[in-house]
Amino acid sequence: MTDEIDRVALAERAATAGSEVAAEGFRQGLAVETKDGKTDVVTEADRNAQRRVIEEIREEAIEDAIVGEEEDELKEVPDSGDSWVIDPIDGTNNYVRDLPLWTTSVAAVRDGEPVAAANISPALDEAFVAGPEGTTLNGNSVSVSEKTDPETFAVAPTIWWDFDHRDEYADACEAIVERFGDMRRLGCAQLTLGMVAAGMLEGTLTNVDPNPWDTVAGVYMVRQAGGTVTDLEGNRWRHDSTGLVASNGGAHEELLAAARSIE
Missing domain, CATH: 3.30.540.10 (Fructose-1,6-Bisphosphatase, subunit A, domain 1)
Incomplete structure (x- = not known):
């Protein structure tokens, strides 16, 4: 093919x-x-x-x-x-x-x-x-949401933090609720990315190393719908990247700041 x-x-x-x-x-x-x-x-x-x-x-x-x-x-x-x-x-x-x-x-x-x-x-x-x-x-x-004001954003933490990284899970939630209008967590990374692509969410983030089967399809959907997907450094996301930050592009730097604050 x-x-x-x-x-x-x-x-x-x-x-x-x-x-x-x-x-x-x-x-x-x-x-x-x-x-x-x-x-x-x-x-x-x-x-x-x-x-x-x-x-x-x-x-x-x-x-x-x-x-x-x-x-x-x-x-x-x-x-x-x-x-x-x-x-x-x-x-x-x-x-x-x-x-x-x-x-x-x-x-x-x-x-x-x-x-x-x-x-x-x-x-x-x-x-x-x-x-x-x-x-x-x-x-x-x-297409992705047209919102640009972070205080109107709905943002989801994604990928699972193991029990010995629950402080990072808490950091992720705190970073989101401090910066954005509201938070969602769906428990399904691919569906979350699809919702960013469809404008139902403004962004999603994680600091962990995601598996390709949890991410590759959804990342492509976000990009093809006009969104932005990067690693924690702000570089274009790849299947072997550390972390994942996907957004509608309206305030991607704010999403990056939230993801980088996870420790």
């Missing part, structure tokens, strides 16, 4: 197929397992949804690398060649609590840069898709 439009279509098909598998298990009392900690949870639906996404991708992109959260797929994005970044259920903690704030995420990447993305949230009946022509929500073009 060489055409980016084709990759947009495949990303959407694959994410939709995986989300359908995940939706079958939602609110069905699935057994919950833990991986690296008490809140790092996984279900059989995560694994089955990822397998389904990969099946769909492999029908057209046989040789491309696969980066996926579950099982033995790659855990880092290659800096050269074509790859796909998958999160079968971003927001698994919401999923197992019967909260509808979760999404199946697929991003197509070329030489380390995303070129297509889809985040499908069946429990919300929402489909965020991004490609060279912009970002859409349920087929309608969207």
Whole structure:
């Protein structure tokens, strides 16, 4: 596959197929397992949804690398060649609590840069898709918020702070409520980034090193919707960056200041 439009279509098909598998298990009392900690949870639906996404991708992109959260797929994005970044259920903690704030995420990447993305949230009946022509929500073009006054902003801390970093979590919340109009925390990084892209939130931030499956698709959506995404230094965000600051661009320096104040 060489055409980016084709990759947009495949990303959407694959994410939709995986989300359908995940939706079958939602609110069905699935057994919950833990991986690296008490809140790092996984279900059989995560694994089955990822397998389904990969099946769909492999029908057209046989040789491309696969980066996926579950099982033995790659855990880092290659800096050269074509790859796909998958999160079968971003927001698994919401999923197992019967909260509808979760999404199946697929991003197509070329030489380390995303070129297509889809985040499908069946429990919300929402489909965020991004490609060279912009970002859409349920087929309608969207763009970032036009607000420029930080006191009118809704900003979300994102990515999870482990128990030995709860002081940083507290710092992040304090930094947001001191600088902006209000705070949200959704427990689903990809959905949060999609909401920044669609103008529902003005920004999101973290100081941790985020995983590519939690971020790459949503970052591309924000950029294609006219937003700004950087690392903590204000440099253009990459899949291997430290921290993540995404905004509508209206007061990005204020978002950066908040993220940098986390210690």
